[in-house]
Amino acid sequence: MSLTSRAAATLARQSIRPTTALRPAAAIVPQQQQRGRADVGSSIESHAHFNSPFTRGSSGKQDTTSIPSFKKYRNGSETGNKVFQYFMVGAFGGLTALGAKDTVQNFLVNMSASADVLAQAKVEVDLATIPEGKNVIIKWRGKPVFIRHRTADEIKDAEATDWQKLRDPQPDSDRVQKPEWLIMLGVCTHLGCVPIGEAGDFGGWFCPCHGSHYDISGRARKGPAPLNLEIPAYDFAEDNQVVIGT
Numbered sequence: 001m002s003l004t005s006r007a008a009a010t011l012a013r014q015s016i017r018p019t020t021a022l023r024p025a026a027a028i029v030p031q032q033q034q035r036g037r038a039d040v041g042s043s044i045e046s047h048a049h050f051n052s053p054f055t056r057g058s059s060g061k062q063d064t065t066s067i068p069s070f071k072k073y074r075n076g077s078e079t080g081n082k083v084f085q086y087f088m089v090g091a092f093g094g095l096t097a098l099g100a101k102d103t104v105q106n107f108l109v110n111m112s113a114s115a116d117v118l119a120q121a122k123v124e125v126d127l128a129t130i131p132e133g134k135n136v137i138i139k140w141r142g143k144p145v146f147i148r149h150r151t152a153d154e155i156k157d158a159e160a161t162d163w164q165k166l167r168d169p170q171p172d173s174d175r176v177q178k179p180e181w182l183i184m185l186g187v188c189t190h191l192g193c194v195p196i197g198e199a200g201d202f203g204g205w206f207c208p209c210h211g212s213h214y215d216i217s218g219r220a221r222k223g224p225a226p227l228n229l230e231i232p233a234y235d236f237a238e239d240n241q242v243v244i245g246t
């Protein structure tokens with residue numbers, strides 16, 4: 001090779017040689033990326049540390065009996081939470097009481113007597129159809145009721161009786177509203193038989209079951225009956241009409 005061609009080759013090699021030396025990879029990472037990596041590293045370090053809510057005692061052990069504070073997890077203030085809880089308890093309590101009241105009310109309405117049953121609780125009797133000196137027996141609430149149209153002599157006899165000496169002392173005036181009308185339950189006060197009218201030793205009623213005698217006012221006079229025949233509630237709607245069961 002000639003001198004001239006050698007010089008040309010040397011100049012060509014020098015022109016393609018890099019002007020800067022190669023640096024390590026880390027050296028060419030932009031500075032911004034380097035700062036980001038530093039932040040991530042510090043963040044990982046800060047989260048790697050866990051602060052336990054349980055305090056450590058003097059011995060260095062965790063005190064598991066103390067109650068940790070959860071304030072930072074609460075929504076709103078403590079007073080606000082309590083007001084909401086009281087409101088909810090009160091509202092549900094009110095609704096429950098309302099439901100209970102409706103249930104009890106419906107139960108009582110269903111259990112009370114219907115209109116037709118109440119109508120049967122009263123019986124109207126036309127007294128004009130009962131002649132003097134006669135008995136009539138009607139049915140009222142499943143029980144017999146004696147209605148006696150008493151004569152003047154029977155009234156006199158009933159009023160003249162020394163009632164204070166009877167086993168169930170009661171004057172005739174306490175047993176009638178009108179002296180001519182004696183109205184009483186036809187149920188023997190001994191064991192519940194139905195006495196027979198116009199019979200017995202005292203001109204009133206006689207119970208054949210065990211021999212009890214009642215006078216013309218229905219008072220127990222002889223036998224095992226301990227009480228007088230019971231007088232039901234009644235009222236004279238008109239002169240000749242009585243309503244039993246008022």
Ligand code: FES
Pocket residue numbers: 188189190191192193207208209210211212223224225
């Ligand atoms: S039931 Fe009338 S006397 Fe016994």
